[in-house]
Amino acid sequence: MTNPVLALNEQIVLVTGGARGLGAAISRAFLSQGAKVVINYYQSKDLAQQLAGEYPDNAVAIKADIRDRAQVDEMFAQAAQHFGTPVTTVVNNALVDFAFNGDARSHADVISYEELAAQFSGSIQGPLNIIQAALPGMKDASFGRVINIGTNLFQNPVVPYHDYTASKAALLSLTRTFAGDLGPAGITVNMVSGGLLRTTDASAATPEEVFDAIAAGTPLGAVTTPEQLADTVVFFASPWARGVTGQNLIVDGGLVRD
Template sequence: MRWGLTAGGRATFVPADLADLGELDRLTETVGEIGILVNNAGFYPMVPTVAVTPDEFQRIYDVNLRSAYFLTASIAPRMAAAGGGAIVNTSSIGARIGMPVAAAYSGTKAALESMTRSWSVEFGSAGVRVNAVCAGMIRTDKLLEIVPEEQMQFLGAQAPLGRYGTSEDIAEVVLFLASPRSSFVTGAVIVADGGVSVP
């Protein structure tokens, strides 16, 4: 099998609301057996703590954390039964540094990193590797709805590498963690943030 962002392949898109446990069940039944799971769903309203409503708080946790937990709970045993697999969780520098308008979001990412370590121990003997990528500021259409391009350019320039990240930057790390090239790596969190979280 060829590995790489340009290796080609085919994909089937299955829409699902990951905040809904019924939808999660439908999704896992639809996809059947898989060898790679990437928990990448995210909901991140960047607002002060006092502005987060109880319903919004619940959705942040349902999308960012509960979905990863129950997708892993459903799929990891199937991977184990098939002889192994790879799970990659998407964390954020919010788990590493203080962000004044992202307390709830950051909490989910810190918890996801902790679960990554626990799952690596729980499923490792069955050949299932569990790792995470801790992403920095990544230029996406969704982020641009919150952070203006000019501000992204400014913040990116403050990073040791002097720029913000791209989706491809993170995809390459995910690809490495999902591929046989990282066959001896589990329980790791690879930080890909241009150096922003370096003390």
């Protein structure tokens, strides 16, 4: 039996860290296609409520620390109550306590496991909580879309952010292994990996010359924007990606070709 495929305007989409930077671009991209969107936030209450207020019929802002399973479960319950149906699509975008500043990064001889663990809590524990909380509703619908946000630093670690890259590499592994477990239930699991984006809160500390060097190394001659990456996230949720799972698509203007 073929599993059903929902159009974008039939989906209930939850975007973690969906109020600012890349998350806000992803939220807006789904809203522009008629999807209903749960804008998850942890500290950005004003921005989340402002964004939701622009789409009063299709968006709701809900606070939750994605590292806390009880808070995540409560968020899913609130979302289902608000829209009258469970979440069908999740985007694991939230970035916990990290900024892209190569001058301030911890080097290999001094980085602590606590720094690694802090990023694993955001990039693995958080997505794990989100996916598992979403599964009952997805399985009932025989439809689900999970899109994880990765990085092109797997292939091209131009700046060795040890903690961030290791945690995202683990998320890539989870993307591929979860695809095998969840595929029979009609749930796809994919990853979209960007490079340094111009510009988000996380990349605000990056010197201008770094952006210029990246742009010069791409076939498109430009640094990828949050909106461009968000387009690809929407693709993975759309009916056009119904046969794709366990994949990692790099969106960086062609900087990394792997």
